[in-house]
Amino acid sequence: MNRPAQIRTMPRRVLDIGCGDAQKIKRWALQKPGWQFEGNHVPDVHIARIPTDLPSNVHVKEADTFDYTKDKPDEHYSMVTSDMHIGWYKGREKDPRVYAERVTSEAHRLLAPGGQFKVITLDGAGDVTRRIMEKAGFRDVTQRQIMGKEIWKTEWTLRYSMPRPSLVQVTGIKPK
Numbered sequence: 001m002n003r004p005a006q007i008r009t010m011p012r013r014v015l016d017i018g019c020g021d022a023q024k025i026k027r028w029a030l031q032k033p034g035w036q037f038e039g040n041h042v043p044d045v046h047i048a049r050i051p052t053d054l055p056s057n058v059h060v061k062e063a064d065t066f067d068y069t070k071d072k073p074d075e076h077y078s079m080v081t082s083d084m085h086i087g088w089y090k091g092r093e094k095d096p097r098v099y100a101e102r103v104t105s106e107a108h109r110l111l112a113p114g115g116q117f118k119v120i121t122l123d124g125a126g127d128v129t130r131r132i133m134e135k136a137g138f139r140d141v142t143q144r145q146i147m148g149k150e151i152w153k154t155e156w157t158l159r160y161s162m163p164r165p166s167l168v169q170v171t172g173i174k175p176k
Contacts (some may be wrong), residue, residue, distance in 0.1 A: 015069075015110065017082040018042055018158060022050055022060045024083065031054045040068035069106055075115075078105040083120040097128070104136045113176040118169060120146070128170035138172025 011037040016025045019039025029037045039060045041050055050060050077157050082103065092134060107117045117138060126143045133141045146167050 006012045009015040012036065013038070014079045014081065015076045015077045016081055017038070017065055017080060018084070018109070019060055022054060022058065025058055026054055027059045033096065034055060040065055064108065065103060069110060072110055073110055075112040077110050077115060078112055078115045079118065080111055081118045100129070101132050101136070104132050106175055107139065108136045108138065113174055115174045116171055117174070118171045120167055120169050123166040123168050126170055129170045133170060133172040139175045139176070141172040
């Protein structure tokens with residue numbers, strides 16, 4: 001089955017782990033009104049506030065990643081994303097890599113077969129992220145350089161006048 005037909009038959013639900021101010025999923029929700037978008041905003045990690053003007057197909061909850069996903073059924077989402085979250089935040093773990101492995105395994109559990117896990121991270125963490133995805137069971141893992149554009153137009157980066165870093169998007173597919 002070709003990729004576009006495969007996506008049409010999947011559940012049309014997207015989870016953004018560590019969604020911050022939810023601007024990305026808000027933008028996507030306006031483009032795909034028939035889809036459902038969810039995000040968890042980790043308390044005390046991101047200074048951005050969840051907007052009050054979210055479309056009706058966007059649901060954001062302030063919660064730890066694993067508290068948020070523990071009751072979600074297996075194979076519930078067609079896409080799971082995480083921008084910078086697994087590279088910067090370590091949750092209850094002492095080691096950010098252990099946290100990244102846990103989040104990646106959880107994304108694998110939550111994705112329907114054929115679903116995508118997309119991670120945006122700093123350039124230097126791309127190879128590690130790719131290996132973590134492959135270890136968790138993702139296939140066709142790709143890595144590409146991107147520019148830090150829209151995801152960096154946030155209150156946080158504007159407040160601290162951060163330069164736009166060199167970023168990498170790593171994408172893996174859950175096998176059927």
